[in-house]
Amino acid sequence: MEIAVISGKGGTGKSSITAAFATLGKKVLLADCDVDAANMHLIMNPSVEESTVYVSGEKAVINPLLCAVCGLCYDYCRFDAISFSDGKYHIDDVACDGCRLCTRICPEGAISMVKNDKSRMYSGSFRNGKMVFGLLEPGEENSGKLVAMIREKCRKVSEKNNLDTTIIDAPPGIGCAVISSITGTDRVFIVTEPSLSGFSDLKRVLQLIESFGIKRSVIINKYDLCLPVSKEIENFCLKEGIEISCKLPFEPEVVNAMINCQSITEWRPECEVSKILKEIWNKLQQENLIDCKD
Amino acid sequence: MRIAIASGKGGTGKTLISTNLFYVLKETGNDVTLADCDAEEPNSAAFFNCIKLSAKEVVQKTPVIDQNLCTYCGKCEEYCSYNAIFLVKERKLIKVMEDLCHGCGACSYACTYGAITEKENSLGEVIRFNHPSDLDTGRDSLIVEGRMRIGAYTPVPIIKAAVREAGTGVRESGTGNKGVINEAFVILDSPPGTSCPFIHTVSSADFVLLVTEPTPFGVSDLKISVSILRKLNKPFAVIVNRAGLGSRDVYDYLSKENIRLAMEIPFDREIAGIYSEGGIVAAKKDDLRKKFEKLAYSITEQKFNN
Numbered sequence: 001m002e003i004a005v006i007s008g009k010g011g012t013g014k015s016s017i018t019a020a021f022a023t024l025g026k027k028v029l030l031a032d033c034d035v036d037a038a039n040m041h042l043i044m045n046p047s048v049e050e051s052t053v054y055v056s057g058e059k060a061v062i063n064p065l066l067c068a069v070c071g072l073c074y075d076y077c078r079f080d081a082i083s084f085s086d087g088k089y090h091i092d093d094v095a096c097d098g099c100r101l102c103t104r105i106c107p108e109g110a111i112s113m114v115k116n117d118k119s120r121m122y123s124g125s126f127r128n129g130k131m132v133f134g135l136l137e138p139g140e141e142n143s144g145k146l147v148a149m150i151r152e153k154c155r156k157v158s159e160k161n162n163l164d165t166t167i168i169d170a171p172p173g174i175g176c177a178v179i180s181s182i183t184g185t186d187r188v189f190i191v192t193e194p195s196l197s198g199f200s201d202l203k204r205v206l207q208l209i210e211s212f213g214i215k216r217s218v219i220i221n222k223y224d225l226c227l228p229v230s231k232e233i234e235n236f237c238l239k240e241g242i243e244i245s246c247k248l249p250f251e252p253e254v255v256n257a258m259i260n261c262q263s264i265t266e267w268r269p270e271c272e273v274s275k276i277l278k279e280i281w282n283k284l285q286q287e288n289l290i291d292c293k294d
Numbered sequence: 295m296r297i298a299i300a301s302g303k304g305g306t307g308k309t310l311i312s313t314n315l316f317y318v319l320k321e322t323g324n325d326v327t328l329a330d331c332d333a334e335e336p337n338s339a340a341f342f343n344c345i346k347l348s349a350k351e352v353v354q355k356t357p358v359i360d361q362n363l364c365t366y367c368g369k370c371e372e373y374c375s376y377n378a379i380f381l382v383k384e385r386k387l388i389k390v391m392e393d394l395c396h397g398c399g400a401c402s403y404a405c406t407y408g409a410i411t412e413k414e415n416s417l418g419e420v421i422r423f424n425h426p427s428d429l430d431t432g433r434d435s436l437i438v439e440g441r442m443r444i445g446a447y448t449p450v451p452i453i454k455a456a457v458r459e460a461g462t463g464v465r466e467s468g469t470g471n472k473g474v475i476n477e478a479f480v481i482l483d484s485p486p487g488t489s490c491p492f493i494h495t496v497s498s499a500d501f502v503l504l505v506t507e508p509t510p511f512g513v514s515d516l517k518i519s520v521s522i523l524r525k526l527n528k529p530f531a532v533i534v535n536r537a538g539l540g541s542r543d544v545y546d547y548l549s550k551e552n553i554r555l556a557m558e559i560p561f562d563r564e565i566a567g568i569y570s571e572g573g574i575v576a577a578k579k580d581d582l583r584k585k586f587e588k589l590a591y592s593i594t595e596q597k598f599n600n
Contacts, residue, residue, distance in 0.1 A: 008335045010304010010486040015511065036487035037302045037518070039511040058375075078355075078399055080454075094493050099375050099398030138522045141490040144447075172304040172486055173334035176447045195570035197309060197337040204335060207444050225563060226570035250563075255540045258510050 001288045002154075002166045002185040008201030010172035012193045013221040016254050017277065018169040019043050019263035023128050024281040029163045030126065031154050032133035033147045033181040034171040035119075041133055043261050044126040052121045054149060056140040057098040058113040060091050066110035073102035073111060094139070116140050121149055123157060130157050144176030151180065165288070174208045182209065187284070188216040189245060194223055194230035202233065206242065217243040222250040246276050296461070296480040297593060298499035302515025304486035306505045307535035307559065308332075310569050312483035313341040314576040315593075316437075318586040320425070324594065325478040329460035331495040332485040333418060333440035333449035341572055344423035344437055352440075352455045353414040354397035357390050363409035364388055370401035370410060393447060418442040418452040420459050436460075449485065453494045457482065461498065479593070488518045496523065501598055502530040503556060508540035513547060520553065531556035531598050533589075554598065557589050 005018045019040065022030040032040035060081070062073075067089060074082045074089055081095035082102070091102075091111075103111045118137035125131065132153050134146045154166050170181035182188055188209060192202040202218070209216050218237055223230040230247065237244050249272055257267035265274040299312045309332075316328040316338075330338035357370070357379075366386050371379045378394035379401060381387065392415060402410045423437040440456030442449045460480050484495040496502050502523055506516040516532065523530045531554040534544055538561045548555055559565065565582065568575045576583040592598055 011306055012304075036489045037304070037511075037515045039303075039514055042510050042514055076399065076403065078397060094490075094497055097396055097398060099396060099400055101373070101398050101400040101403060104373065104400065105403065136489055138488045138518050139490070139493050139525075141448075141450075143489055173449075174444060175334050175442070175449055179445075193305075193570075195566075196340055196572035197335075198570075200337055200340060201335040204444060211445065225566045229570050252539060255509050259541050 001164060001187065002168065003187045003189065003284070004168040004170050004182045004185045005189045005191060006170040006178060006182060006205060007172060007191040008174055008205035009193070009198050012191045012198060013248075013254070014172075014191050015039055015043075015169055016258065016264060017189070017191055017219065017221070018167055020265045020274070020277045021167050021281055022126075023263040023266050024278060025128055025165055025167070027163050028129040029154055029158045029161075029166040030129065030131045031150055031166060031168045032131070033150055033168055033177065035134040035136040035143050035146045035150070035177065036171055038133050038135055040169055041131070043258060043263065044131060045261055046122075046124040046126040046131040046133075048122045048124040050123045052149075053117050054119040054121050054134065054146050056116045056119050056136065056142045056146065058100070058115050059093045059096045059098060060100070060102050060111050061114050062089055062091055063110045063112070064088060066108045068108050068110070070107065072105050072107065076101055076105050119146060121146065121153060123153055129163060130161055132157060143171065144180045147177050147180035151184070174204055178205075178208070182212060182214060185214055188214050189219055190216060191219045191221050192233060193221050194226040194233060196229065199229060199233055199236075206240075217245040219245050220247045223247040224249045245280055248273050248276055295501065295593070295596075296482060296499045298482040298484050298496045298502045299505060300484035300492060300496055300502055300519065301486060301505040302488045302519040303506070303512050306507050306512060307533075308486070308505050309337055309341075309483055310535070310559075310575070311503065311505055311533060312481050313338055314574055314582070314586050315590060316481050317574045318576050318583065318590045319479055319481075319594075322587065322590060324590075327436040327438060327460050327478060327480045328483065329438040329440075329456050329480060330483045331440055331453045331456050331491075332483060333442040333452040333456065333491075334485060336439045336441050338483050339421070339423050339437050339439045341574060342423075342437060343426050345426055347422040347424050349419045349421045350455070350459070351419050352417045352452045354395070354417050354451060355399065355412040356392050356395045356397060356415045357401050357410045358413050359388055359390060360409045360411070361388070363407050365407055365409075367407075369404040369406070373400040373404035375400065393445075416443055417446045418449070420452065420455045422459065449491050450494055453485070453491055457495065457498050488515070488522055492519075493522070493526075496528060497526065499528065501593070502528050503533055504530055505533045505535055506544060507536045508534060508542070508544045510540075510543070512540070513544045516544065517547070520551065529598060533557045533559070535559045536561040556592065556598065557585055559585065
């Protein structure tokens with residue numbers, strides 16, 4: 001069973017909830033797919049057993065010694081990556097999309113491609129099982145492809161180690177990294193918070209999931225920080241026929257758990273949040289057993 | 295002056311800072327534009343009773359292959375760096391995978407048989423809003439929002455278009471006040487993360503305010519953001535939101551790295567409540583208004599630029 005924890009809005013508590021699930025299971029595979037701002041390894045402190053280079057893309061570079069300053073590359077580039085100053089053409093490596101068209105067009109062969117190879121994917125073990133995570137080099141792109149690589153690795157690791165549950169911590173937003181994180185999963189938890197932004201982001205992320213037809217349920221985190229909006233979200237879900245998995249109260253100990261490199265269920269197993277998350281986890285395990293029998 | 299409000303970690307309070315800074319700058323008589331660059335999940339405009347002025351579609355060109363002219367030579371497939379052209383030569387099967395296409399035009403250039411033309415696909419839109427109070431005061435403050443189409447592969451072209459739109463300084467109808475505006479402030483509400491969307495937002499800024507929270511995740515993501523801004527040579531300062539939660543690690547880091555702390559906002563259920571309901575805290579809480587006024591003053595007097 002592959003479970004993804006997502007949220008349109010950032011900072012709603014995805015990673016804290018994922019960490020709780022990951023430490024409630026006895027033999028799980030944990031995947032941190034928020035490669036832009038990976039944090040799960042800070043709590044889980046995994047031992048890294050394997051590291052793989054991820055080539056996030058390529059950038060074009062002009063060799064000024066060969067360049068005849070004809071400007072063809074400038075005319076053809078659709079990413080506004082080429083500029084002209086001081087009698088020379090320059091490539092802005094932030095804007096360059098790596099399409100290579102300029103290298104093919106240049107009559108002097110003055111443009112070549114350089115690989116962005118600073119990003120990594122790691123796999124290893126943590127206290128409750130195996131873990132796979134990626135660190136995208138700051139400023140690089142194609143996080144969706146790195147997520148796809150992590151998911152692929154997860155399948156191999158879970159098969160090899162006979163792990164039946166994979167828990168995925170997804171990035172915020174609704175872009176391609178999120179799509180890669182949820183594709184092919186059995187179950188998606190959407191973590192939201194009772195705020196105008198949380199609610200509006202929830203609606204957009206639900207629209208995205210709809211096209212995937214994955215079983216989804218909503219967790220309203222910190223619901224007591226704004227009861228009216230929390231109620232609004234509940235009513236909306238009820239009307240749309242979306243299951244609300246639970247409502248979690250605001251718990252300052254969640255932050256302290258993080259500071260002590262633990263999940264909330266490890267740090268304060270008796271607090272309200274831990275109790276509710278344990279219940280959900282147990283329910284998930286039962287569902288999984290029934291699914292397996294089918 | 296262009297100020298980007300950014301943070302590596304999501305949910306630290308970028309939009310809280312952006313909307314309140316916009317409000318205070320406007321209240322103190324400045325000409326200010328708020329550009330919501332979080333095109334995947336835009337929210338800023340929802341905090342104000344805005345009037346929609348216009349919407350511009352952001353399009354990308356994708357190829358259309360004429361099967362009658364195509365010889366299945368495979369040159370377009372070879373030129374495509376995104377695997378967006380699916381070809382089985384033996385079966386004379388060719389297909390454009392539109393979701394993978396980045397619109398670079400390499401396939402059109404590659405095709406020597408004139409079999410490839412292009413059509414426009416929508417990636418999203420850039421919407422301009424006007425603040426209703428501007429109709430009375432004659433002062434016009436704009437809100438520009440980039441909004442990605444759900445399912446589109448990247449928000450970057452929409453972010454670029456929103457950043458451009460916010461920089462034009464030319465006001466459209468509604469106020470009858472056309473022309474280039476001098477000394478205007480542009481606040482760029484950045485998307486979370488430290489990859490491309492973030493870079494495209496901050497790269498046009500003169501100054502960046504990084505918002506963080508005193509938690510291990512907050513500090514870890516702050517360090518990544520700082521390393522990028524230093525590489526880009528952007529002046530920046532840090533705002534600690536939800537101060538009082540977590541630990542002192544963030545302050546130790548800031549003093550060790552000699553980074554300016556621009557403002558602290560305490561963790562307070564009342565602030566969370568006002569923000570959650572779409573309110574502007576600076577309009578409702580005096581202490582917060584003073585904090586934001588001080589921040590706005592530091593910005594207008596360019597106190598940070600050293």
